[in-house]
Amino acid sequence: MSDPVVVDRVTKRFAGHTAVDTLSLSVPSGIIYGLLGPNGAGKTTTIRMIMDIYEPDEGVVRLFNDVAGGRTHSARIGYLPEERGLYPKMRVLDVLVFLAETKGVVRRAARARALEWLDRLGLADWRLRKVSDLSKGMQQKVQFISAMLHDPELVVLDEPFSALDPVNRQVLLDTVIDFRRRGKTVLFSTHIMEHAEQLCDRLCIIARGKKLIDGTLADIKRTRGGKHIVIAFDGSQGAAQQIFGDRRLVAKIHDFGQQAELELADGADAQEILRALVSSGARLSHFELASPSLHKIFVDLVGPDAATAAANPPTDRERERARA
Amino acid sequence: MHKVWAVIRREFVERVRTKWFWVSAILGPVLFAGIIVFQIAQSVGGGARHIAVVDTGKAGYGRRVVEALGASKSIRADAASPSPHVLDSLTELVEAKRINGFLIVGDSLSSDGKAEYRASNLSLQTIEELQRTLNRVVEKARLEGKGVNPTVVDWAQALRVTLEQKKCQRGACLAESAGQSFIMAYLISLLLFMAILLYGVNVMSSVLEEKRDRIVEVLISSLRPFQLMLGKVFGAGAVSFFQFLIWGVSARVLISLRGPIARALGADPSQIQDVRLPHIPFDTFVVFMACFLGGFLLYSAMFAAVGAMSSNEQEARQAQQPVTYLLMISYLSFIGLTNEPTSTFAKTLSVVPFTSPIATPVRWAGGSMGVGELIVSLGMLALAIVGVTWVAARIYRVGILMTGKRPTLKELVRWVRTA
DSSP states (O other), X not given: OOOSEEEEEEEEEETTEEEXXXXXXXXXXTSEEEEEOOTTSSHHHHHHHHTTSSOOSEEEEEETTBTTOTTTTGGGEEEEXXXXXXXXXXXXXXXXXXXXXXXXXXXXXXXXXXXXXXXXXXXXXXXXXXXXXXXXXXXXXXXXXXXXXXXXXXEEEESTTTTOOHHHHHHHHHHHHHXXXXXXXXXXXXXXXXXXXXXXXXXXXXXXXXXXXEEEHHHHHHHHOOSEEEEEESSOOTTHHHHHTOTTTEEEEEEOSSEEEEEEOTTOOHHHHHHHHHHTTOOEEEEEEEOOOHHHHHHHHHHHHHHHHHHSOOOHHHHHHHHO | OHHHHHHHHHHHHHHHTSHHHHHHHHHHHHHHHXXXXXXXXXXXXXXXXXXXXXXXXXSOHHHHHHHHHTTOSSEEEEEEOOOTTHHHHHHHHHHTTSSSEEEEEOTTHHXXXXXXXXXXXXXHHHHHHHHHHHHHHHHHHXXXXXXXXXXXXXXXXXXXXXXXXXXXXXXXXXXXXXXXXXXXXXXXXXXXXXXXXXXXXXHHHHHHHHHHTTXXXXXXXTSOHHHHHHXXXXXXXXXXXXXXXXXXXXXXXXXXXXXXXXXXXXXXXXXXXXXXXXXXXXXXXXXXXXXXXXXXXXXXXXXXXXXXXXXXXXXXXXXXXXXXXXXXXXXXXXXXXXXSTTSHHXXXXXXXXXXXXXXXXXXXXXXXXXXXXXXXXHHHHHHHHHHHHHHHHXXXXXXXXXXXXXXXXXXXXXXXXXX
């Protein structure tokens, strides 16, 4: 069986600005795939092209091995857009039934499933209330339900966990993991690396519309990471800063104060650093040889790009101008 | 189709659930009931006008007028006893609302035909009745003066001619008065104008709402923009039909209940003036409905585009003005359409698709439009619906995902070309 989502050398330009540049990626069936990138990297534009909301200027998007587009397959796809929105004056249950109907679910079945989902996410008592009566977090849960309600084979979630408190985030995380367990496919975008590290089987990091790297999380860690050491101090740091500054031992450092992540210089030995730290009077509570965190890989890769890309996000109007 | 149906259904149910729908649905019949009660109340005693008749001469014309008005249902007349200051005291009575007015007649009535009526309120109905009565009194006096037997005069005056009015159109002549024709034309243009405008604007605000509440992106991922627009237009259209149905049925029920209402108010049902509804021939009804449907589709598509290109209510209100003016042209020219229905102006209005939804039924109801002209008019309207919907759908498609400043005309043209 071919991959449910294949993006093949896709380019999308908006006025004087290429939002997505010959991007290719492929989402295999039955996994959680993360699309990572800083703000303005082209994540939402890519997702909108996958969802058939924008048409690519070049390249093709194939869904379920068909170029017909997301709308044709909408019954098999769930979508949570970045710009959340529901009808504020409608009742929660009615909104869910309506949105399921637009995906082709029969009314009666939609109603039964909506009630089931509301119950599952703790919103059963709110089913007859107006959407506008709900808190932001509850509204987001309702929107999340609307993406899952028609039991799609693929869900596309654009920044699904932003603006949620930890409890509700965990509820949605569990739901996504359970979804994958049932053999379904998840494609989600985020700029929060912890979420990606917890969830993703595969991922793709993009910046300024271009792919920087993709693959399984383990592969990326293996290829991108040199030898890494995670250190935590217990009080005194001794002459640690001096040792971290020694380019013969340490190639790169992410210093978090009481914690630090080091990348060893070529030929350096971890034991040598440990010895040097201890003899300098530093008290250590943690010393671990580790693969690099996704956060570090991301910052290393994206680094300066992130700042410039995020500084000038194009407006819709500019994007539109580029269409003509 | 299932998806479009879901959109229609949502649009209909959510709109009918609002308070405003029911307020206006109930207000219509209440207004109509008010009119009926008012009419009945007028026909009951309260409606009769009390006037005094002052005779400044000696020939007894005042007495004759009072006698002649004795049979009147709407005027109760009493002779005022002559005194030097009678006019002043009567004026005071009028001001104190004790009497409605007073009539002054003199001996010269039968020679120069002059009399005077003073009142706080000069109602057309009273004046007409007084004039009729005075004419008969003068006629009788003059004939008697020439020696004609009063019984003969009474016999001659007893007969009144009723002029039956019929309107001939398309080979059939049906009873309808000039007033009824005018009312009919006015009702047609008013109803069409209101309905098309109100429900077109409904489509617009609904589009705007989806854009503002950012739900449109989810919808567009499962429906084609055209399907969504179609669903909205038909949904809002169904609501307007439903509202008309409520008004129509309640008006019909109220009219048939006039008898019981009159009895409840203590009036004699047989005495109530008939509300003469103009006869609406079936073909006029069909033309009316066709033009309503066509006009609604045409204007709703335009209003949908206006909603899609605006980001908030304020912008939309401004952007809708040109569309509203377009519709207003034919509404405002309805007097021209009824007075000179065959002028070049009237003919042009009924061919141009943006004005024909109102102009065509008005002219057709007036009987001044041939079948050939009707076919051309409806054909043009159908073509325009296809064309305008095509353009509007493209503006809609691009516009619904846009935020920020309203597009310029140049940008709109580009939307249409590139969508």
